[in-house]
Amino acid sequence: MRGQSKTSMTPFLEAAAAWFCLKGSEKMEKEMRKLQKKTIELFKPSTAQFLPTFWLLYHHGRKVKQCHSYMIRLIHLRVRDLIKLADYLTQREDIDPFRIGITGESLGGMHAWFAAAIDTRYSVAVPIIGVQGFGWAIDHNKWQARVQSIKPVFEEARIDLGKSSIDKEVVEKVWDRIAPGLASQFDSPRTIPIIAPRPLLILNGEKDPRCPIKGLQVPKSRACKAYAKACSLDNFKVIAQPRIGHEMASIRIAVTLE
Template identity: 75%
Template sequence: MMASSQSCSCRLLKMFLSLAVQIAHIILGNKGSSPMPVGGRTPNLFLPPPITTTGNGVMDSQAQVFRSEFLRVLLSRRSPEVPLMVDYSNSVENPLFQSDVPSTEVKKNCILFVMGNIKDAEQGRLPLLILSLKKTSEQRRPAIVFMHGTNTNKEWLRPWLEAYASRGYVAIGLDSRYHGERAYNCKTAYNDALISSWKNGNTMPFIFDTVWDLIKLAEYLTKRDDIDPKRIGITGISLGGMHAWFAAAADTRYSVAVPLIGVQGFRWAIDNDEWEARVNSIKPLFEEARIDLGKSVIDKEVVEKVWNRIAPGLASKFDSPYSLPVIAPRPLYILNGAKDPRCPLGGLEVPLKRAEKAYKETGSSGNFKFKAEDGVGHEVTSYMIKESSDWFDKFLK
C-alpha cells in the first residue's frame, strides 16, 4: 500500500480537481423520450469493428478469421440493428450492489482518478459514467474504459475514474449486463440472467453480451469531439478484466488493453479439474445445470455444457490461446495474482507462449507484458493499479 502522505496528497488533489461529469445513455431503438444523435451528427447504422493490418499476413489472416467468427456468434443472439443514439440523465443516487459492497482499500490508496453513461436496445439502457477535466483546449484526449467486477457497478469505480481524469484522460465506466442500473433494482438479476441463458439459450450474459456493448461503446467514443479515436484504452477487474480482454480481441478500436485478474484458460481448467473456484463465483447457475442434467454433483461435464450453452466457444475457439494473440501488435499487459484460484497460472502457459510469438512475429515484442504478483490471490493490489496506469501513460500519452 502507498504511504499515508501519498494518500493525503491524492485526497488534496481531488479537492482541487475541476471535473466535467456526463451521465448519458447510448440508445439503440429507444421508445422513450426523443433522443439526440451522437455528437449532433446524423447517426449511422452499426458497422462491424474495423480491421487493421500489422504487415504480417499470417497474423492478419488469423485475426480476421477470429473476429469474423466471434462477431458471428455475438450477432447470433441479437435483435435487428438500429441507429446509434444518445440521451442524458441524472446521477444514480443509490447504486445497486448484488452482494456485499467490496472493499475500497486499494481505491483509497491508489494514484489514479475518471467518468460516463450509454444504452442498448436489448437489456434496456447501457448506462455510462464519464469523467474528465474541464475542457481547457480543443485538443482531443486519450480515453480509458474501466470495467467493474461481478455484482458491483460503475459508481463503485468512481475513485479510479477520477484518478484517470486527473491524469488528463477521459474516463468511462459502464454497467455491464444485469448490473447497476441494468439490474432494475433486482439483487439476483445477474444470476437470474445466467440461469435463463442456460435454460433458453437466447442470450449470452457471461462476458459475450457485454463485449457486444463494448463494441457499440467504441463506435460512440470514436465519434466524440473530445476523444482521440486512436488512443482508447480498456481495463477492468475480474469479470471486467475478462470484458477488457475479449473486447480488445474483438475490436481494434481499443488500442491498449490491461485486463486485471481476469485472463485465464477455460479449456485448461476443465481438462485439469481447476474449475471449482470460477464455478463458485456464479454457483446458482451451475447448481441449476446440475439438476437439469440429472447429476448429483457439479462435475467437468456440467461445467463444459454450461460454457458451451451460455458463451459458445469460450472453452474452445475463443479461449485465451486463440484470443490473446489476435490483440497483437496493440499493447497488452496482463496482471494476475500468482495464487489466484480463479485464474490458475497453469492455464496461462500455452496462451502466453502463443501471445509472445504473435507479438514477436509482428515486430512488437515490447508491447506485450505479463505479471503474476507473488503471494496474491483473486484481488487487485495497488501495485497492479500503478502498473496499469504507467502502461497506459506509456502508450496513450
C-alpha cells in the first residue's frame, strides 16, 4: 500500500461521489466530480487526488451527520477495506491465515497501523513513515508539515472559523471532521500498544516533519510496557533513520523485507 499512489484513488473518488449521491444530494455529487477534475488538472502531485474527498468530508460534514461516520471518513474507509481484505485472504486455501502481514508508506503506513490495531488477523505490521502522535503535534505546535500536505482543506476550515491564519483550533476542527478520534482515542498512544504481542516494526525518519520522532515517545513507552507484559518485547521495534525526512529509503526497504 503506497500512500502516494498516482492513480489508485480515482476509482475510489468516483465510488465516493456515487455514494454521496445516494446518501446526500445531487448537488453534492456535482461538487465532488467538479472539484475532483479541477484539482487533478491543476495539481500533478498525487496528494491532489485526495483533496476532493478531504474537502467534501470537511465542507459538508454537517450535512451528512445522519450517515454512518465509519463509512464516510477516508482513513476509516481504507481500514474497512483492509478488514475485508483479511476476510478474503483468510478464506484462501493457498494462504496461511496465521502468516498475513501488512505494510505501507506514508498514508499507507497509517492504514497499516490502524488495520493491525483493529484486526488481529494481521500477524505482523511494518508501517513506514506513517505513525505519528496527532495529539502531540497539536499540543507542541508541530502540525504545520502535516497540514501542508492537504492545506486547501485547512484553508476551508480557517475561512469557516473566521480566522486570519491556520492555528491549533483549525487543525483540531479538521481532524475531528474528516477523521474523528484521530487526535484522541484512536491516536498512537492508545492504538500502538494494543497491537501487542504481534510483531510491530515502526520505520520513520529522524528528520521527518510530518511524523516527528519526539511525538512517538509516549506511544513507544506504552507499547514497550504492553509487549513486556506479554513477554514479547523482542516483537516491538522503532527505527528512526538518521538524517532522513518524510521519504522512502533503501535501508527501510531492506529492513522491511528482513
